[in-house]
Amino acid sequence: MSRLLPVLLPLFAWAAVSLSGLVPPYILPAPQAVAVTLFTDAGVLWPNLLVTLSETLAGLALGLVLGLAAAVAMTLSPRLGRLAGPGLVASQALPVFVLAPVLTLWMGYGPGPKVAMTVLLVFFPVASGLRDGLEATPPAVLDLAQISGASPLRTLLWLRLPHALPHLGAALRIAVTYAPTGAVIGEWVGASKGLGYLMLMANARMKIDLMFAALVLIVAMTLLLNLGTDRVLRRARM
Amino acid sequence: MSEARLQGRVLLEGQELVRDLDLALPPGWTCLLGPSGAGKSTLLRLLAGLPSGARLEGRRIVPSRIGWLAQQDLLQDRLSLAANVQLAARLRGARPDPARAEAMLTAVGLAGRGRERPEVLSGGQRQRVALARVLFDAAPLVLLDEPFSALDPATRAGMQALAHAQLQGRRVMMVTHDPAEALRLGDRVLLLRDRRLQDLPPLPPPHPRAPDDPELALSAARLLAHLAEAA
Numbered sequence: 001m002s003r004l005l006p007v008l009l010p011l012f013a014w015a016a017v018s019l020s021g022l023v024p025p026y027i028l029p030a031p032q033a034v035a036v037t038l039f040t041d042a043g044v045l046w047p048n049l050l051v052t053l054s055e056t057l058a059g060l061a062l063g064l065v066l067g068l069a070a071a072v073a074m075t076l077s078p079r080l081g082r083l084a085g086p087g088l089v090a091s092q093a094l095p096v097f098v099l100a101p102v103l104t105l106w107m108g109y110g111p112g113p114k115v116a117m118t119v120l121l122v123f124f125p126v127a128s129g130l131r132d133g134l135e136a137t138p139p140a141v142l143d144l145a146q147i148s149g150a151s152p153l154r155t156l157l158w159l160r161l162p163h164a165l166p167h168l169g170a171a172l173r174i175a176v177t178y179a180p181t182g183a184v185i186g187e188w189v190g191a192s193k194g195l196g197y198l199m200l201m202a203n204a205r206m207k208i209d210l211m212f213a214a215l216v217l218i219v220a221m222t223l224l225l226n227l228g229t230d231r232v233l234r235r236a237r238m
Numbered sequence: 239m240s241e242a243r244l245q246g247r248v249l250l251e252g253q254e255l256v257r258d259l260d261l262a263l264p265p266g267w268t269c270l271l272g273p274s275g276a277g278k279s280t281l282l283r284l285l286a287g288l289p290s291g292a293r294l295e296g297r298r299i300v301p302s303r304i305g306w307l308a309q310q311d312l313l314q315d316r317l318s319l320a321a322n323v324q325l326a327a328r329l330r331g332a333r334p335d336p337a338r339a340e341a342m343l344t345a346v347g348l349a350g351r352g353r354e355r356p357e358v359l360s361g362g363q364r365q366r367v368a369l370a371r372v373l374f375d376a377a378p379l380v381l382l383d384e385p386f387s388a389l390d391p392a393t394r395a396g397m398q399a400l401a402h403a404q405l406q407g408r409r410v411m412m413v414t415h416d417p418a419e420a421l422r423l424g425d426r427v428l429l430l431r432d433r434r435l436q437d438l439p440p441l442p443p444p445h446p447r448a449p450d451d452p453e454l455a456l457s458a459a460r461l462l463a464h465l466a467e468a469a
Contacts, residue, residue: 140310143288147306148375150329158329162316237316 037209051194055183059118067126075134096120104190114186121182122175133167169238176229240378246296263409269424278413305372305380311364313356320352326375342370362393382412418458
């Protein structure tokens with residue numbers, strides 16, 4: 001029950017505000033009206049949810065692979081690490097979503113820019129998180145590698161990577177939270193499909209219930225992704 | 239050749255840490271005593287070829303394989319005990335040999351526990367697995383950096399005897415700050431003080447001496463008094 005509180009509490013607050021009549025329904029529709037829309041407009045909502053979900057998952061997978069590869073490459077090649085490392089740290093401070101219009105300009109209205117936006121949001125936390133983890137191996141453990149004459153690759157696989165797994169776990173949790181945001185922002189900038197597109201379209205047509213239904217689905221999707229990731233990571237002791 | 243020798247002088251940030259060094263390790267146990275900060279561990283790390291911050295001006299002759307047992311057991315939590323035993327060899331690029339790993343675990347008194355994880359072990363048992371890791375790699379030179387100092391006295395005495403029995407015939411050098419430990423195990427006892435290595439008289443064989451050996455107790459007490467006087 002206490003685990004549901006973070007979901008139930010905002011829901012109650014939402015219901016209370018809309019019941020009080022202080023806010024007109026075209027600004028904040030009642031939760032029950034949105035719930036009804038989730039069913040009546042399921043035919044519109046579900047296909048768009050699938051679009052956003054597949055963009056999110058594709059971006060996550062690609063961003064993850066690229067992030068892992070970048071972190072491993074920088075650890076195996078200290079020169080590359082010295083060259084690209086500071087940029088990686090600095091990139092954390094950049095609001096990469098300002099690139100969304102540029103990506104749309106370059107890649108068109110298809111799924112490309114949405115996936116690219118998600119990749120950008122996933123890549124940096126994964127790459128810099130894993131790299132920090134790979135650099136944080138206790139020196140005494142590395143003594144063992146050095147005295148055994150271990151190659152950088154074996155040191156990475158047997159010692160550095162296992163010690164970096166908690167760092168990677170933390171980075172993955174962040175990445176999974178960011179990923180749907182990347183897809184939705186991409187859809188806001190220019191799309192003909194997806195929940196982000198649906199939100200803007202519903203807003204323009206004054207279908208506020210539908211806009212909120214899409215919003216609820218985005219939040220639910222993000223929470224479920226998070227929950228699933230957390231389960232898997234816990235099982236892997238990350 | 240499995241000769242092990244360190245000659246020359248050791249410099250730390252331009253300052254001389256050890257001078258007129260000529261340390262040749264014969265088969266058997268060489269125990270190195272000395273006050274904190276004298277450079278005992280630095281010397282051991284130089285011999286091991288590990289980063290130490292210090293620089294050797296001279297010669298270092300060591301076999302290609304060196305066993306390493308530090309105060310930390312360096313067991314990897316995500317690996318089974320059998321995998322931990324094989325870790326140093328695997329890092330070197332050796333093929334896995336689970337049967338031999340089990341044999342090494344048996345040798346240190348942990349028979350049949352290869353599938354367990356380090357987290358279920360006590361501190362003493364963990365250090366036994368670390369010893370099994372050294373045994374598995376079969377290095378002719380074994381370097382020990384205060385490997386037993388974190389153990390309780392009874393466990394420590396048991397570990398000393400076990401390590402001595404299992405490392406029979408190899409060249410072993412152990413850094414310790416416990417005079418009793420040095421005398422109990424050492425065929426040779428060295429003291430690093432005032433930038434020089436000096437030989438202290440070891441106890442005559444057999445080693446290891448029993449923990450309740452009166453000669454050991456008396457000599458250790460005398461050596462402690464001697465060290466305290468000089469400190």
